[in-house]
Amino acid sequence: MSVEKLFEPLTLRNGVTIKNRLYKGAMSEGMADKAHRPTQELINVYKSWEDGGIGVSITGNVMIDRRHLGEPGNVVIEDERDMGILKRWAEAGKNNGGHIWMQINHPGKQSPKSVSKQPIAPSAIPISGSAGSAFNRPREMTVSEIQEAAARFVTTATVAKKAGFTGVQIHGAHGYLVSQFLSSRDNKRDDAYGGSLEKRMQFLIDIYTGMRRALGEEFPISLKINSTDFSGGGFSFEDSIAVIKKMDALGIDHIEISGGDYEKPEMMGEGEVYFLDYAESISSEVDIPIAVIGGFHKKDSMIHAITHTEVSMIGLARALVLNPQLPNQLKTNTYRDTKLPRLTTKIKALDKMFGGMIGISYYEQQIRRLGRHKSPKVHRNAWSPLFELAKVHGPYALTKRRG
Numbered sequence: 001m002s003v004e005k006l007f008e009p010l011t012l013r014n015g016v017t018i019k020n021r022l023y024k025g026a027m028s029e030g031m032a033d034k035a036h037r038p039t040q041e042l043i044n045v046y047k048s049w050e051d052g053g054i055g056v057s058i059t060g061n062v063m064i065d066r067r068h069l070g071e072p073g074n075v076v077i078e079d080e081r082d083m084g085i086l087k088r089w090a091e092a093g094k095n096n097g098g099h100i101w102m103q104i105n106h107p108g109k110q111s112p113k114s115v116s117k118q119p120i121a122p123s124a125i126p127i128s129g130s131a132g133s134a135f136n137r138p139r140e141m142t143v144s145e146i147q148e149a150a151a152r153f154v155t156t157a158t159v160a161k162k163a164g165f166t167g168v169q170i171h172g173a174h175g176y177l178v179s180q181f182l183s184s185r186d187n188k189r190d191d192a193y194g195g196s197l198e199k200r201m202q203f204l205i206d207i208y209t210g211m212r213r214a215l216g217e218e219f220p221i222s223l224k225i226n227s228t229d230f231s232g233g234g235f236s237f238e239d240s241i242a243v244i245k246k247m248d249a250l251g252i253d254h255i256e257i258s259g260g261d262y263e264k265p266e267m268m269g270e271g272e273v274y275f276l277d278y279a280e281s282i283s284s285e286v287d288i289p290i291a292v293i294g295g296f297h298k299k300d301s302m303i304h305a306i307t308h309t310e311v312s313m314i315g316l317a318r319a320l321v322l323n324p325q326l327p328n329q330l331k332t333n334t335y336r337d338t339k340l341p342r343l344t345t346k347i348k349a350l351d352k353m354f355g356g357m358i359g360i361s362y363y364e365q366q367i368r369r370l371g372r373h374k375s376p377k378v379h380r381n382a383w384s385p386l387f388e389l390a391k392v393h394g395p396y397a398l399t400k401r402r403g
C-alpha cells in the first residue's frame with residue numbers, strides 16, 4: 001500500500017493549508033514550571049515533533065484558569081504575562097512548515113484532589129466508579145461563572161494567536177468541562193445551559209462564537225469531541241452527530257473524534273483504530289474535515305483509513321512519543337511499525353486496577369525524556385511510572401486517571 005495519500009496537503013474551508021494528513025494528538029505533558037509557564041524542555045519536545053515532519057501538533061491541554069487544573073504541571077494562560085516563552089513554543093512547533101494548534105481546556109469536575117479542593121461543574125454530580133475517589137465532589141457553577149469560563153477560553157485563544165500558534169482546539173472530549181455540559185448525565189441544569197441538547201450545547205457555542213469573533217474567519221478552530229461517552233446515555237452517538245452538525249453550520253474548521261472519560265477511559269484502548277467506524281459515519285454527514293485518533297501505530301492502518309474511508313486526518317499520540325520521526329520515516333518508506341509496550345507490574349490485580357493510569361504516566365515520562373534530548377525508554381516495567389504517579393499526585397494518585 002502506498003503512503004502517498006497521507007502526504008497530500010489538506011486545505012481547510014477557511015483556505016488554510018496543512019502539509020500532510022498526520023497530526024499529533026494532544027498529550028498533557030505535565031512539564032510547566034511552578035508558575036504554570038512552558039519550559040525550555042517542553043519547547044524541545046515540540047521541536048522534535050516538528051522536525052519529524054508532522055502536519056499539525058496539537059499541544060497538550062492548556063488550562064484557562066489556575067484555580068482549576070487537570071494536573072500539577074499544566075500550562076495555564078490567563079493573560080499575556082508569559083508572551084516571550086509562548087512565542088518560542090509556537091515557533092518550535094512550526095519552523096518546519098507544520099502547524100501548532102493549542103488545545104484549550106477547563107477540567108470541570110475532573111480536577112483531582114491533588115490540585116483541587118472544590119472543583120466546579122454544570123451540576124454537583126460526583127465522578128462515579130473506581131476513579132471517583134481521586135476527585136472531590138464538584139459544586140454547581142453559577143451562570144456568571146459559566147460566562148466567565150467561556151470568556152476565559154476566548155482570552156486563552158487570543159493570547160495563543162498573538163504568540164504565533166496557528167490554530168486552537170477546544171477540548172470538548174474525555175469528560176472535561178465542555179463535555180460535562182454536553183452530557184445529560186453530568187448536566188442537570190434547567191436554565192439556558194441545560195435541559196435539551198440545544199441548551200447543553202450553549203456553553204460550547206458561547207466559547208466557539210466568542211473565539212470566532214476574537215480570532216477572525218481565517219484562524220483555524222478545531223473541536224475534539226467524543227463519538228459517545230460509552231457510559232450509557234449521557235452523550236450518545238446521535239448527540240455527537242447533532243453537535244458536530246451544529247458546529248459545522250456555525251463554521252468550525254476541523255473536528256477530531258475520540259471517546260471516553262475518567263469513568264470509561266476508552267480513548268486509551270489497547271486495540272487498534274477504535275473510533276474509525278464512528279468517524280467514518282460522521283464524515284459522510286458533514287463537510288468539515290474529520291480527524292480520527294486512537295490506536296494508530298501501524299503503517300497499513302493509517303494508509304487504509306486515509307485511502308479507504310472518508311476521514312481527512314490521522315491522529316497519533318503514543319506512537320509519536322516513542323518515535324517522533326514517524327512521519328518522515330513513513331514518507332521515505334523507512335518506517336517500521338512502532339510497538340506500544342504492554343506495561344505490567346507482574347501483579348494481575350494491580351495491572352487491572354491501574355492499567356490506563358500507568359500508561360499515561362509512562363508516556364509522560366517518555367515525553368519528559370524527549371525534552372531532555374534523550375530517546376524514549378521502551379520497556380514493560382510498570383513500577384517506575386506507578387511511582388512517578390504517586391510522586392506527582394500524592395496519596396490520591398493510586399486511583400484511575402487519564403490525560
Ligand SMILES: Cc1cc2nc3c(=O)[nH]c(=O)nc-3n(C[C@H](O)[C@H](O)[C@H](O)COP(=O)(O)O)c2cc1C
Binds near residue numbers: 025171268359
Ligand atoms: C500522556 C497522555 C496525555 C494525554 N493528554 C491529553 C490531553 O491533554 N488532551 C486530549 O484531548 N487527549 C489527551 N490524551 C489522549 C490522546 O490525545 C489520544 O486521544 C489517545 O492517546 C489515543 O491516541 P493514540 O492511540 O495515538 O495514543 C493523552 C494521551 C496520553 C498518552
